[in-house]
Amino acid sequence: MSAKTETPRERYRAQVRAEIKDHAWRQIATAGASALSLNAIAKLMGMSGPALYRYYAGRDELITELIKDGYRSLADRLRAAADDGADVRALARAVRGWALEDPNRFFLLYGTPVPGYHAPDETTVISAEIMAVLLDTWSREPGAPTAEDPETPFAAHLRDHRAWSRGHPAPPAVLHRALSLWARVQGVLSLELAGQFTGMGFDAEAFFEAEITDLVTTAAAGRPAPSAQ
Amino acid sequence: MSAKTETPRERYRAQVRAEIKDHAWRQIATAGASALSLNAIAKLMGMSGPALYRYYAGRDELITELIKDGYRSLADRLRAAADDGADVRALARAVRGWALEDPNRFFLLYGTPVPGYHAPDETTVISAEIMAVLLDTWSREPGAPTAEDPETPFAAHLRDHRAWSRGHPAPPAVLHRALSLWARVQGVLSLELAGQFTGMGFDAEAFFEAEITDLVTTAAAGRPAPSAQ
DNA sequence: CCTGATGAGTTAGAAGCTATAACGAAAACT
DNA sequence: AGTTTTCGTTATAGCTTCTAACTCATCAGG
Known part of the structure; x- marks a missing residue:
């Protein structure tokens, strides 16, 4: 600096x-x-x-700054985890830890969008950085899909729509895996932190672990080509 | 009436x-x-x-009423789909269709929780009704897990924490599947509707389909017992 | 039919918010 | 030392939720 x-x-x-x-x-x-x-x-x-x-200049500018800092803190956390040799599972846990640390910060970034607000370029850059960590980690994962594995239809679609990976060398199947990781982590966390599980009695952390286990093991086992679209 | x-x-x-x-x-x-x-x-x-x-009586009471009606509309939609013989995939599509119809309604129910607000009993009742539809549909699914399949650790956990299923006869593995469906649909939809995919270029609907395909096919194929955790 | 209670809608006002305008004072630059 | 820039102030407009007090219509019972 x-x-x-x-x-x-x-x-x-x-x-x-x-x-x-x-x-x-x-x-x-x-x-x-x-x-x-x-x-x-x-x-x-x-x-x-x-x-x-x-x-x-106003409330919006302050919120924009907060959002930017929020993304920055998540990106740094994930980068640090990856530098420590985190695998996919550890990376997912890092995200959850970050989210539990301040649920409202999580919702500020990944919750209901504010009406008029439009994300500035800087945040999309940081988002891409986060995505890069996900892709790197998936690429290092022992049982990750390779270019030889049978390709899902969506992976084929990603082959032609991978601009968002910004030149990352990962094969389409890994892009697919990274998006799945993102979405599944988002799914559990947004439900858990919004309190949708309260009163149901089961352990949210155990559910989170199960989701990640499923994601990682089905990747390692390879998967049958889906019959129906 | x-x-x-x-x-x-x-x-x-x-x-x-x-x-x-x-x-x-x-x-x-x-x-x-x-x-x-x-x-x-x-x-x-x-x-x-x-x-x-x-x-x-105030803004809160109006919002509470709106939330209740929102849950009602989703529950009715899903119940109707199930009555039409929808399988898991069709049920997931019904949720997505409902959400795309009015994204802000989706966020009202499943987005950032409002600070002081606490859900009244009625909404949890309707939530349970929605869950029942999910469980029914999974139970009818051709390749759904049965009590004979090897049990995931989380399914074992659910065996002891299944009060939320309110006496539904589905085996723990199906409870697990229903929760996964819920979380995965929530993951894709909250990201998609919040605009997190904008600028990435891929087709959100295709991604949604891929997530559901994965959920359904890995259920049909059975899954290896997870090694770790 | 007339009277009294109930309920709907009104204006006034308190307390909060974002945001702008106009002004005083302090600090920094020339 | 004089000029300009910046900081913080008060005043004000316009918006919000929500309470209080009052008017007026409707509805029910004697």
């Missing part, structure tokens, strides 16, 4: 912006993103309402 | 409540649940603000 001789003012400004974000995260963690209030943050920081607009 | 000789007043009241819900659904469909405004609905109906509080 090029620390380009910051003036004291710039440093102060950056520090205040950071403090605002800090309060914002605390607020989100306790009451969800919808409860985020610039006014309340300002008062918490001892200054009055509109002062915050010197630091963030 | 016992039409218990309604007075004209009661009929009027019921009709106004229905009209309010109608506007609310329209608002939710176009701008999401967070944009739902009692004030705006009142003005749209030609009456001024607080008049609505004669019909709904």
Whole structure:
């Protein structure tokens, strides 16, 4: 990071912006993103309402920044896990750990989209980085599908629509596996964190493990070509 | 339905409540649940603000009613599909069709939970009804797991935690399958409808089909006992 | 038929929010 | 030292939910 001789003012400004974000995260963690209030943050920081607009153009800009930081934290976590030699299972567990750490942060990124909001390019770049970690990890997985295995129809489709993998060398079957991992993790986590399992009595973590086990073992066993579309 | 000789007043009241819900659904469909405004609905109906509080105690009660109706509509849809002899695949497609019909309705039920809100008993009853349809359909599925198949660890866990199935005779392996179906459908749909796939270029419907195909075919093929965990 | 209760709708207002405008004061640059 | 930039303030508009108090119509019983 090029620390380009910051003036004291710039440093102060950056520090205040950071403090605002800090309060914002605390607020989100306790009451969800919808409860985020610039006014309340300002008062918490001892200054009055509109002062915050010197630091963030508005609620949307602050939320955008939070989303960007959220993606960044997940990407870093997964990258670190991968660097530690995590396999697919460990990677999935890393995602779950990250999500349980702050469920509302998870929902900020992967929950109900906010009406008018449109993700800036930076977040899609980080998303691609996350996808790259998934692809790398699947590629290293012992029983991962290879180019020789029979190809599912959807893998064939991905052969022609793999721009999102940004030149990653993984074969289409691995792209398919990575998307499945993403979707299945998302499925369990969004249900679990939204409280859809409460009252059902079974262990959500055990279910999560079962889903990942299924994903990994059916990949290792190879799979019969599906009969019906 | 016992039409218990309604007075004209009661009929009027019921009709106004229905009209309010109608506007609310329209608002939710176009701008999401967070944009739902009692004030705006009142003005749209030609009456001024607080008049609505004669019909709904507050925003929360209206949303609760909408959520209940939402679950009802999904449950009815699935029940109808099952009555038409739908197999697991068709049932999954029915869920997706229902979700695509009004994505914000899907998110109202299965998206980011609203902070203070707690689901009333009625919705959990309807949820159980939906689950029953899933279990029925899986039980009828030709290649569904039986009590003789080797049992996954999670199915064993479900053997002792199956209160949520409310006395349904399906074996634990089928309970497991039903939960998997739920989670996998939820995974693809929440990502797709939140726009997480936009810009990636592949066909979300094809991915959905592939997920269901995988779920159904691995069930039919039986599965090797997982080595780890 | 007339009277009294019930319920619908009104305006006024409190408390909260986002956001803009106009202004004072402090700090930094020239 | 003077000028400009930046920070923080108050005032204000417009929106929200929701309560309180009041008017008026409708409906039921004597």
